[in-house]
Amino acid sequence: MSKLWGGRFTKKPEEWVDEFNASISFDQELVLEDIEGSIAHVKMLKKCGILTESESDQILDGLHVLYGKAEKNELQFSVEYEDIHLNLEKHLIDLIGEVGGKLHTGRSRNDQVATDMHLFLKRRVEEIVKLVEDLQEAIIAQAEANVETIIPGYTHLQRAQPISFAHHLMCYFWMLNRDKERLADSLKRIDISPLGAGALAGTTFPIDREYSAELLGFDACYENSLDAVSDRDFILEFLSNSSIMMTHLSRLAEEMILWSTEEFRFIELDDSFTTGSSIMPQKKNPDMAELVRGKTGRVNGNLISLLTVLKGLPLAYNKDMQEDKEGMFDTVKTVVGSLKIFTGMISTMKVNSEQMKEAVGNDFSNATELADYLATKGIPFRQAHEIVGKLVLYCIEKGCYLKDVSLEEYGEFSSLIEEDIYSILTPYSAVERRKSYGGTGFEQVKVQIGKGKAELKAFVEQSV
Numbered sequence: 109m110s111k112l113w114g115g116r117f118t119k120k121p122e123e124w125v126d127e128f129n130a131s132i133s134f135d136q137e138l139v140l141e142d143i144e145g146s147i148a149h150v151k152m153l154k155k156c157g158i159l160t161e162s163e164s165d166q167i168l169d170g171l172h173v174l175y176g177k178a179e180k181n182e183l184q185f186s187v188e189y190e191d192i193h194l195n196l197e198k199h200l201i202d203l204i205g206e207v208g209g210k211l212h213t214g215r216s217r218n219d220q221v222a223t224d225m226h227l228f229l230k231r232r233v234e235e236i237v238k239l240v241e242d243l244q245e246a247i248i249a250q251a252e253a254n255v256e257t258i259i260p261g262y263t264h265l266q267r268a269q270p271i272s273f274a275h276h277l278m279c280y281f282w283m284l285n286r287d288k289e290r291l292a293d294s295l296k297r298i299d300i301s302p303l304g305a306g307a308l309a310g311t312t313f314p315i316d317r318e319y320s321a322e323l324l325g326f327d328a329c330y331e332n333s334l335d336a337v338s339d340r341d342f343i344l345e346f347l348s349n350s351s352i353m354m355t356h357l358s359r360l361a362e363e364m365i366l367w368s369t370e371e372f373r374f375i376e377l378d379d380s381f382t383t384g385s386s387i388m389p390q391k392k393n394p395d396m397a398e399l400v401r402g403k404t405g406r407v408n409g410n411l412i413s414l415l416t417v418l419k420g421l422p423l424a425y426n427k428d429m430q431e432d433k434e435g436m437f438d439t440v441k442t443v444v445g446s447l448k449i450f451t452g453m454i455s456t457m458k459v460n461s462e463q464m465k466e467a468v469g470n471d472f473s474n475a476t477e478l479a480d481y482l483a484t485k486g487i488p489f490r491q492a493h494e495i496v497g498k499l500v501l502y503c504i505e506k507g508c509y510l511k512d513v514s515l516e517e518y519g520e521f522s523s524l525i526e527e528d529i530y531s532i533l534t535p536y537s538a539v540e541r542r543k544s545y546g547g548t549g550f551e552q553v554k555v556q557i558g559k560g561k562a563e564l565k566a567f568v569e570q571s572v
Contacts, residue, residue, distance in 0.1 A: 410435030
């Protein structure tokens with residue numbers, strides 16, 4: 109059978125050319141959205157009197173049959189018909205006869221595929237937002253259980269100051285909250301219907317674009333037909349938002365990988381999210397976290413790929429834009445999987461609080477406490493900083509920590525240091541006393557967790 113667009117052609121492409129040109133191998137992912145778009149389009153054509161009641165009813169019956177088969181994965185697709193649109197149209201014509209050819213009245217594959225992708229991405233973004241919330245809830249649960257669990261805080265991956273482990277975890281809660289807000293906000297630009305824009309210039313048929321948009325649950329229609337078929341900003345925005353979120357997950361993955369090493373032993377990952385070695389029986393590898401860290405690169409690559417595709421394209425549609433789908437599908441799959449993995453890992457990980465306590469008890473992360481102590485005695489902070497620096501050097505040379513220095517020895521560096529310094533130098537005190545807004549002090553962390561819970565509740569209520 110000749111191509112559905114083959115009327116002006118006298119030559120048939122070779123099979124390998126068809127394969128290079130075709131997108132059915134991946135755009136069949138849009139099969140349900142494509143049929144839904146067609147159902148709305150036919151209902152609109154019927155309402156506007158462009159199709160008779162008999163014609164529209166036959167086509168709708170056929171489309172519903174195809175939808176049922178698609179849900180059961182019973183439809184077969186062919187490279188010969190290039191894409192999901194022509195494959196479905198061929199199935200429809202085979203099913204109900206030539207009247208199926210009237211399905212394409214008043215539209216083009218250009219606005220059809222754009223509609224499919226808007227529908228697809230709207231649903232997937234809503235799903236991803238919910239998965240982000242699931243992960244946030246898992247983080248809050250671990251945070252609540254570890255408010256007074258103290259972990260070394262790092263800068264430059266060097267011990268800096270002791271902090272609440274809950275405070276560290278909640279940092280990722282707020283990162284994810286921004287990710288969620290970006291995704292939710294992007295729905296305003298996804299929730300727009302291109303259907304009826306035609307190839308680029310609209311159509312001479314008296315269609316009702318607002319009606320088909322309403323049937324498909326879109327909030328609005330594109331105001332410009334050229335923009336409707338050439339816009340891929342909504343995909344770029346999704347890929348960008350996903351790249352930022354995957355970067356956040358990758359940073360958390362890196363920390364969990366470090367924390368679970370024998371050198372740190374701060375956490376233990378559940379067996380369900382680790383693997384063993386084929387040669388070393390003792391190994392428990394954090395493969396799931398490593399995979400998320402690695403998959404961040406492919407998501408970033410999908411963003412750069414589409415940016416590059418669109419960079420020099422003139423209006424309106426160009427075949428280059430066929431390259432917009434695989435990266436989008438891949439990113440959706442990667443982000444969904446990564447969020448589910450992380451929710452499981454966070455929910456089931458064991459926190460070795462005693463190991464963390466031992467770590468902060470034997471380091472110099474309390475040095476700032478001593479500098480602040482001297483500053484409260486009236487010594488300029490810069491001078492206090494120098495005194496403590498000399499004390500740290502003294503301890504290193506002597507092989508001890510600040511907590512081990514006698515009051516007499518302290519007196520050699522500053523006569524203002526008194527007995528109370530020993531309680532101030534404890535990790536618990538160092539954390540508890542940081543009561544500034546957003547700080548790691550236990551009471552502030554509890555406030556932060558409460559606000560996180562309220563944020564989740566408000567977001568859900570706003571979304572309903």
